[in-house]
Amino acid sequence: MRxxxxxxxxxxxxxxxxxxxxxxxxxxxxxxxxxxQGVPISDNQNSLKSGARGPTLLxxxxxxxxxxxxxxxxxxxxxVHARGSGAHGYFQPLKNxxxxxxAAFLQDPKKTTKVFVRFSTVAGGAGxxxxxxxxxxxxxxxxxxxxxFDLVGNNIPVFFIQDAIKFPDLIHSVKMEPDRGFPQxxxxxxxxxxxxxxxxxxxHMLMWAMSDRAIPRSLRHIxxxxxxxxxxxxxxxxxxxxxxxxxPSIGAASTLWDEAVKIAGADPDYQRRDLWEAIDNGxxxxxxxxxxxxxxxxxxxxxxxxxxxxxxxxxxxxxxTPIGRMVLNENPVNFFAETEQVAFHPGHIVPGIDFTxxxxxxxxxxxxxxxxxxxxxxxxxxxxxINRPVCPMRNFQRDGHMRMAVPxxxxxxxPNSLAPDSPRENPxxxxxxxxxxxxxxxxxxxxxxxxxxxxxxxxxxxxxxxPEQGHIVNAFTFELSKVVTPAIRKRMLGHxxxxxxxxxxxxAAAMGMVGEAEKISPxxxxxxxxxxxxALSIIGKAPRTIKGRTVAALITDGSDAAxxxxxxxxxxxxxxxxxLVAPKVGPLKGGLSPDMQLxxxxxxxxxAVVALPSDGGAKELAGVAAAIDWLRDAxxxxxxxxxxxxxxxxxxxxxxxxxxxxxIVAIDGKGGIEAFIGAAKQHKIWExxxxxxxxx
Ligand code: HDD
Numbered sequence: 001m002r003x004x005x006x007x008x009x010x011x012x013x014x015x016x017x018x019x020x021x022x023x024x025x026x027x028x029x030x031x032x033x034x035x036x037q038g039v040p041i042s043d044n045q046n047s048l049k050s051g052a053r054g055p056t057l058l059x060x061x062x063x064x065x066x067x068x069x070x071x072x073x074x075x076x077x078x079x080v081h082a083r084g085s086g087a088h089g090y091f092q093p094l095k096n097x098x099x100x101x102x103a104a105f106l107q108d109p110k111k112t113t114k115v116f117v118r119f120s121t122v123a124g125g126a127g128x129x130x131x132x133x134x135x136x137x138x139x140x141x142x143x144x145x146x147x148x149f150d151l152v153g154n155n156i157p158v159f160f161i162q163d164a165i166k167f168p169d170l171i172h173s174v175k176m177e178p179d180r181g182f183p184q185x186x187x188x189x190x191x192x193x194x195x196x197x198x199x200x201x202x203x204h205m206l207m208w209a210m211s212d213r214a215i216p217r218s219l220r221h222i223x224x225x226x227x228x229x230x231x232x233x234x235x236x237x238x239x240x241x242x243x244x245x246x247x248p249s250i251g252a253a254s255t256l257w258d259e260a261v262k263i264a265g266a267d268p269d270y271q272r273r274d275l276w277e278a279i280d281n282g283x284x285x286x287x288x289x290x291x292x293x294x295x296x297x298x299x300x301x302x303x304x305x306x307x308x309x310x311x312x313x314x315x316x317x318x319x320x321t322p323i324g325r326m327v328l329n330e331n332p333v334n335f336f337a338e339t340e341q342v343a344f345h346p347g348h349i350v351p352g353i354d355f356t357x358x359x360x361x362x363x364x365x366x367x368x369x370x371x372x373x374x375x376x377x378x379x380x381x382x383x384x385x386i387n388r389p390v391c392p393m394r395n396f397q398r399d400g401h402m403r404m405a406v407p408x409x410x411x412x413x414x415p416n417s418l419a420p421d422s423p424r425e426n427p428x429x430x431x432x433x434x435x436x437x438x439x440x441x442x443x444x445x446x447x448x449x450x451x452x453x454x455x456x457x458x459x460x461x462x463x464x465x466x467p468e469q470g471h472i473v474n475a476f477t478f479e480l481s482k483v484v485t486p487a488i489r490k491r492m493l494g495h496x497x498x499x500x501x502x503x504x505x506x507x508a509a510a511m512g513m514v515g516e517a518e519k520i521s522p523x524x525x526x527x528x529x530x531x532x533x534x535a536l537s538i539i540g541k542a543p544r545t546i547k548g549r550t551v552a553a554l555i556t557d558g559s560d561a562a563x564x565x566x567x568x569x570x571x572x573x574x575x576x577x578x579x580l581v582a583p584k585v586g587p588l589k590g591g592l593s594p595d596m597q598l599x600x601x602x603x604x605x606x607x608a609v610v611a612l613p614s615d616g617g618a619k620e621l622a623g624v625a626a627a628i629d630w631l632r633d634a635x636x637x638x639x640x641x642x643x644x645x646x647x648x649x650x651x652x653x654x655x656x657x658x659x660x661x662x663x664i665v666a667i668d669g670k671g672g673i674e675a676f677i678g679a680a681k682q683h684k685i686w687e688x689x690x691x692x693x694x695x696x
Pocket of ligand 1: 078079080081084118119120136137138139152153154158159163164167226227228309342343344360363364367368369371372
C-alpha cells in the first residue's frame with residue numbers, strides 16, 4: 001500500500017479497486033496525469049459509466065483518447081533489420097585526417113562527435129530472437145557539426161547481390177514463405193536456397209553467412225564493415241578510395257550453432273540484454289574505426305572491381321589504418337523514441353565523404369529515404385529527436401505530415417529579395433560531389449569485371465582454421481538438409497564443388513548425397529592462386545582475454561562464500577564478471593545471495609562455468625536434470641569448466657572426466673583459479689570438439 005506523502009501540494013484520495021480494496025494515493029500538482037490536451041484526469045482506473053454497473057458512455061473522452069492512442073502504438077517495422085538494439089556513444093578520431101578528407105569530424109583528435117548505433121538482425125521480425133544464423137546490421141549515425149553522417153554497414157564485408165534491383169527478390173526469398181508464414185528469422189528453407197543457388201554472385205557472402213560470423217557471441221563482439229568502396233575527399237578536392245572497418249576492442253567471438261539454438265529458447269533477448277547490461281555496468285563497448293585507403297592506380301591493379309560489393313580487399317593486400325575509436329556509453333532512455341524511430345540512410349553523408357558508383361549502393365541511396373515515408377509516416381522524420389542534426393539546419397522545405405518546426409515569415413523560396421537574411425547556398429562550405437566522369441551508353445548489363453563469383457569464396461574457405469571449416473560444413477549441411485526440394489540441394493552442392501572440391505565433398509558426405517551434385521559451369525573459372533587471408537579467421541586472431549565475459553558459478557546452501565569471493569576477485573581483475581546460479585534464488589545458508597535461479601540460467605548463457613556446491617548440495621543436484629544439463633551443455637559447448645571436490649557426483653552423472661588439458665579444471669587447490677581462467681581465455685576448448693561432435 002502506497003502511503004500519502006506529506007506535501008502541501010499533495011491531494012490524498014481513495015481509490016476503489018476491483019475486489020473492494022481501498023487504498024490511498026497522493027498526487028502533487030505537477031505530477032497530475034493529464035490527457036494529451038493537458039486536461040487533468042481525475043480517475044485512471046474506471047471508465048465513465050451510467051451507474052456503477054454500466055453501460056459505459058460514449059462521451060468518455062479520456063477513455064477514447066487513451067485507447068485510440070494505444071491502438072496506434074506500433075508503426076510498420078523495418079522491412080529488413082526489424083529487430084535491433086541501440087546505444088548512444090561518441091566517436092573520436094585518432095589523428096588529424098585532413099590529408100585524406102575535409103570531413104569536419106575527422107580533423108581534431110581532441111574533439112568527440114556523438115553517435116547513435118543500432119545493431120540488428122536482418123531476416124526476422126521485430127519480435128524475433130537475437131541469435132538466429134543471420135547477418136548483423138551495424139549502423140552508426142555520427143551527429144557531426146556539418147550534418148549527420150550515417151555509416152550503414154553489416155558485420156560481414158560483402159553482400160549477396162551486386163545490383164540493388166535484386167534486393168526485393170533476395171529479401172522475399174529469405175523472409176517467411178508467403179503462403180505459410182514461416183520460418184521466422186531463418187535462411188534454412190527452400191525459397192532462400194532456391195534463389196541463392198540461382199545467383200552465383202551470392203557464393204562469397206554465403207560462405208560468410210554459413211561461418212561463425214553469423215552466430216556472434218554478442219553485439220559487443222562483432223566487427224563492422226561499410227561494405228561498399230567509398231571516397232574520402234580533401235580540401236583540395238583530391239579523392240582517395242576507402243573501405244570502412246569497425247574492430248571491437250575485446251576481439252570478435254562467436255557461439256557454436258547448438259549454443260545459439262539453445263540461447264534462443266533460454267533468453268530470446270540475449271544480445272540486447274548483454275549490450276544493455278554491459279553499458280549499464282560501465283563496461284563500455286568500444287570499436288576502432290579503420291580504413292583501407294587506396295588510389296585509382298591501386299584500384300586498377302586489383303584482380304577484381306572495387307565497385308563490386310561481393311568482393312573484399314584482403315588486409316594482407318591493403319592493410320588497415322586505424323583512424324578513430326567509438327565508445328558506447330549510454331543506453332537509450334526510450335526504446336521506441338530512439339532505437340525504433342532512428343532512420344539511417346547511406347545517403348546521409350557530409351562534405352569530405354562521397355560515394356562510388358557501386359550499383360548496389362545506388363539503389364540503397366533511393367531505398368532508405370523512401371522507406372521512411374511508410375515507416376515514420378512522412379517526409380519530416382528528420383525532426384524526430386533521434387534523427388535531428390545537432391548543427392543548424394535551415395532551408396525552405398515546408399509543411400507535410402507531422403511537421404514540428406514552426407518557420408516564421410513570408411518567404412519559403414529562393415532566390416528571393418524579400419528576406420535577405422534567409423538561407424543561401426554556400427559554394428565554399430557546401431557539399432560538392434567528386435567530379436567522377438560517368439558517361440556511357442544507357443544499358444542494363446553487368447560488367448565483365450563483376451563475373452568471378454568463386455575465387456574469393458574459395459579464398460575465404462582457405463583462410464579458416466580447421467574448426468571454422470568444420471562449422472561451415474555443418475552449417476551448409478544443416479541448412480541444405482532443411483531444404484525439401486532435392487534439385488535445390490543438388491544445385492547448391494554443385495556450387496560448393498566449385499568453391500572448393502573438399503567443401504563440396506564434405507557437405508555431400510554429411511548429407512548422404514555423394515555424387516549427386518549438379519554440375520555448374522562458372523562464367524569465370526575460380527582462381528587457385530589467391531593467398532589465404534588469416535585476418536578473416538575469428539579463431540586465428542582471437543585475443544586471449546576474458547574481458548567483458550560472464551562466468552557463472554553454480555552454488556547451493558552451504559557453498560563456501562570465501563571461495564566464491566576469491567573467484568569473483570580473480571575474474572574482476574581480468575575484466576570479467578561472476579553470476580551466481582542456485583536451485584533457489586533467495587539467500588542461501590552460508591551467506592551467499594544468488595543472482596539467478598537454475599531453471600532460468602542454463603549454462604548456454606555464460607562464457608565459462610564453475611561448480612561450487614557444498615557436499616550436501618552436490619548430492620542433491622546429482623539428481624536434478626537442470627544441474628546435470630548445466631554441466632553437460634558447458635562440456636558440449638567447449639567451455640572451460642571449473643569444479644570443487646564436492647562436484648564429483650555431479651560430474652560422474654554428467655559423464656565428464658576431470659582433465660585440465662580439456663579445460664575441466666579443479667579449482668580448489670593452489671593455482672586452480674588461475675588454471676581455470678587460463679582455460680577460459682581460450683574461449684572454446686577446441687581439442688574437446690572431437691569428443692562431442694561428429695567430425696565431418
Ligand atoms: Fe539495407 C536497413 C545494411 C543493402 C534497403 N540495411 C538496413 C539496416 C542496415 C542495412 C544495417 C538497418 C538500419 C537500422 O538499424 O535502422 N543494407 C545494409 C547493407 C547493405 C544493404 C550493409 C549492402 C551492402 N539495403 C540494401 C539494399 C537495399 C536496402 C540493396 C535496397 C535497395 N535496408 C534497406 C531498407 C532498410 C534497410 C529497406 C530497412 C529499414 C530502413 O532501411 O531504414 O531501406
